[in-house]
Amino acid sequence: MKNWIFCLTMAFFAANATAQDTTFTRISTEPGTLEQQQIETEADRLFGVKVPARWMVNVHASPYSNNIGNLNAGSFNFTYFLGAEFKLLPGFSTGIQYGYKRINGFNNQKNNHYIMLEQRWYPGMAQRIKEGKAANNFSGAYWGLKTGLLYSPAGKQYIPGDMGTGVIFDTGSKQLIAQTELRYGIQRRWRKNGFFDYSAGINVQRSQVRFATGDNIQLNQQFRVGLALFERNKNADYSGAYCGILRCFEDNHRMLKINTLNLLNVFYSNYGQKNFGINTNPNIAFEQKLASSPFSIEAETDINMAKGALYNNLVTYRGYSLSGAGSLRWYYNQPKRIAAGRSGNNLSGPFVAVRAGYSTGNGWSSSGTGPEQKNTTQSQALHALWGYQLRIFKHGYAAFRIGPGYYQIGGDIAGDATTWGLDIFSDLKVGFAF
Numbered sequence: 001m002k003n004w005i006f007c008l009t010m011a012f013f014a015a016n017a018t019a020q021d022t023t024f025t026r027i028s029t030e031p032g033t034l035e036q037q038q039i040e041t042e043a044d045r046l047f048g049v050k051v052p053a054r055w056m057v058n059v060h061a062s063p064y065s066n067n068i069g070n071l072n073a074g075s076f077n078f079t080y081f082l083g084a085e086f087k088l089l090p091g092f093s094t095g096i097q098y099g100y101k102r103i104n105g106f107n108n109q110k111n112n113h114y115i116m117l118e119q120r121w122y123p124g125m126a127q128r129i130k131e132g133k134a135a136n137n138f139s140g141a142y143w144g145l146k147t148g149l150l151y152s153p154a155g156k157q158y159i160p161g162d163m164g165t166g167v168i169f170d171t172g173s174k175q176l177i178a179q180t181e182l183r184y185g186i187q188r189r190w191r192k193n194g195f196f197d198y199s200a201g202i203n204v205q206r207s208q209v210r211f212a213t214g215d216n217i218q219l220n221q222q223f224r225v226g227l228a229l230f231e232r233n234k235n236a237d238y239s240g241a242y243c244g245i246l247r248c249f250e251d252n253h254r255m256l257k258i259n260t261l262n263l264l265n266v267f268y269s270n271y272g273q274k275n276f277g278i279n280t281n282p283n284i285a286f287e288q289k290l291a292s293s294p295f296s297i298e299a300e301t302d303i304n305m306a307k308g309a310l311y312n313n314l315v316t317y318r319g320y321s322l323s324g325a326g327s328l329r330w331y332y333n334q335p336k337r338i339a340a341g342r343s344g345n346n347l348s349g350p351f352v353a354v355r356a357g358y359s360t361g362n363g364w365s366s367s368g369t370g371p372e373q374k375n376t377t378q379s380q381a382l383h384a385l386w387g388y389q390l391r392i393f394k395h396g397y398a399a400f401r402i403g404p405g406y407y408q409i410g411g412d413i414a415g416d417a418t419t420w421g422l423d424i425f426s427d428l429k430v431g432f433a434f
């Protein structure tokens with residue numbers, strides 16, 4: 001009798017549930033029918049970890065520290081790249097990159113062309129795919145082997161004269177560099193059509209400049225960020241505010257920032273004579289909110305110390321420069337984002353700023369057996385900037401700035417005359433925040 005009552009009771013609840021809701025839950029105790037549920041996190045959706053992609057075509061700008069530009073140097077000197085990467089196996093890929101850079105320096109005008117082939121190994125990706133933790137794509141840590149060429153045709157050089165006059169002439173020197181790189185890094189997709197790549201590694205070069213041939217070995221860091229077209233996937237889900245990663249609702253009124261791009265470059269060269277060089281460029285900034293307003297002030301300092309063979313490794317150089325800058329920032333849409341419940345009162349988001357900076361430096365150079373010469377530089381600049389800053393996880397940050405402005409250069413580099421002009425300032429910073 002009790003069994004019948006139990007069965008009728010269960011039938012009543014089942015009928016009630018069917019009338020109110022058409023969603024069924026099935027529980028089976030048969031061996032082998034239970035599957036472990038895979039939970040997709042905010043990071044999985046933001047970085048497309050579980051979105052398959054067997055090919056990728058990308059365009060990006062890079063603060064490439066190897067002879068063809070440094071986006072972090074404060075001048076609009078991007079190196080533009082067009083690249084493609086294809087998966088051969090879940091853990092292996094092959095790719096190609098073409099780069100172009102137009103140098104419009106104070107005393108050097110030329111074009112650089114760069115082409116590179118790369119083979120990558122994504123360790124552990126095949127196992128993560130098997131465990132359901134990742135898809136066959138390009139998001140993950142990797143080892144990369146690059147081989148390629150950098151070609152720099154003859155350019156033009158400006159020799160300053162008295163009272164701001166000068167002469168422009170063809171240098172007549174072509175440069176061809178063959179290089180091989182071994183790199184370890186991490187690449188991530190950023191939602192549907194973005195990506196970034198941060199790596200460190202060793203670069204071996206063989207260079208030909210006029211009649212001089214030499215070797216160069218560098219230890220450096222590289223960062224790439226840009227847009228990408230991936231293999232189409234209709235089921236991809238990029239929804240979410242990603243606030244667990246980007247710290248959207250965290251109230252943060254001050255931040256100490258340490259930029260890690262171009263923090264340390266070490267090189268060894270042999271152009272007739274052996275030369276060991278080192279270049280370090282620590283950049284530290286402190287930003288403070290003004291009460292609870294969307295305004296903040298930032299103070300930053302930049303130290304650049306170099307020793308070794310520069311100028312195509314034909315001139316031995318040692319020197320340093322110190323620079324400082326202050327800026328007033330306005331996070332212009334922050335009150336609106338706070339009112340809409342999409343942000344906390346912090347130091348993240350788009351902003352406009354006014355930045356004033358000053359730099360001074362001393363350098364000592366010698367060519368061949370000639371005497372050592374001392375060069376001094378001083379510069380000041382004022383720029384109006386637009387930028388975007390993000391906090392990433394607990395102690396990471398990224399910031400980009402760009403805008404027009406005015407600069408002045410004085411010292412030996414300007415022929416003992418002060419020159420001025422209009423330019424575009426830009427920089428990209430990625431590092432630690434506290």
